[in-house]
Amino acid sequence: MLTIHHLGVSQSDRIVWLMEELGLPYKLVWHRRGEDRLMQADYLALHPAATAPVVDDDGRMLSESTAIVEYICHKYAGGRLTVGPGAPNYFDYLYWLQLNNNMMGLQFGRIGLGEQTDGWAAGLFQRRADGYARFVEQALAAHPYLAGDEFTCADIMSAYSFRPRAILGARDDMPNARAYMARIEARPAYIRAMALAGPEAQPPAGA
Numbered sequence: 392m393l394t395i396h397h398l399g400v401s402q403s404d405r406i407v408w409l410m411e412e413l414g415l416p417y418k419l420v421w422h423r424r425g426e427d428r429l430m431q432a433d434y435l436a437l438h439p440a441a442t443a444p445v446v447d448d449d450g451r452m453l454s455e456s457t458a459i460v461e462y463i464c465h466k467y468a469g470g471r472l473t474v475g476p477g478a479p480n481y482f483d484y485l486y487w488l489q490l491n492n493n494m495m496g497l498q499f500g501r502i503g504l505g506e507q508t509d510g511w512a513a514g515l516f517q518r519r520a521d522g523y524a525r526f527v528e529q530a531l532a533a534h535p536y537l538a539g540d541e542f543t544c545a546d547i548m549s550a551y552s553f554r555p556r557a558i559l560g561a562r563d564d565m566p567n568a569r570a571y572m573a574r575i576e577a578r579p580a581y582i583r584a585m586a587l588a589g590p591e592a593q594p595p596a597g598a
């Protein structure tokens with residue numbers, strides 16, 4: 392059985408969400424952040440890349456969300472929630488599967504800029520965030536999910552960028568993304584996953 396190493400308030404809640412969507416069994420191991428809000432020695436010992444999530448598949452430690460979600464779907468769920476090269480929306484799927492990492496890079500860049508709103512870096516940040524926001528709105532005007540009419544791993548990966556504390560989630564010019572998030576938040580698997588491992592979830596006693 393897969394073990395999900397969940398770092399509190401982190402992107403690893405997405406893997407819990409995926410497993411709930413697929414109805415696959417898994418073991419959830421909670422790791423608290425330290426007082427400095429960073430991962431601690433127990434998590435750092437899991438994988439040299441030192442990023443959350445980490446999933447243990449029979450002793451093989453897997454890192455990097457996008458790789459993990461595709462791996463689980465293909466290895467354990469017959470490709471459910473993925474889109475293959477023969478489908479007309481294959482490229483859309485790949486695009487939205489990758490977006491979150493770009494958004495997280497932007498988010499860290501924005502944090503690094505602090506209050507600064509002028510200059511090259513601030514201009515680049517703003518232009519990119521505006522561009523992604525525009526494209527998200529366009530895609531979600533055309534269909535209910537990012538890669539088309541069906542919910543896929545592209546949604547599991549990218550919805551993270553539309554949560555309130557993320558860059559796109561903090562904007563007030565994205566009505567389609569807001570309506571989309573209401574659809575996402577109503578999904579029973581999402582509700583279950585967030586109760587277990589979402590930003591407001593409490594670690595089990597002893598974790």
Ligand SMILES: N[C@@H](CCC(=O)N[C@@H](CS)C(=O)NCC(=O)O)C(=O)O
Nearest residue numbers: 401402429430441442443444455456
């Ligand atoms: N591209 C990686 C990014 C993972 C990532 O940045 N995770 C954050 C948590 S959201 C992390 O590891 N932070 C280290 C820390 O908080 O100490 C992925 O998608 O798995």
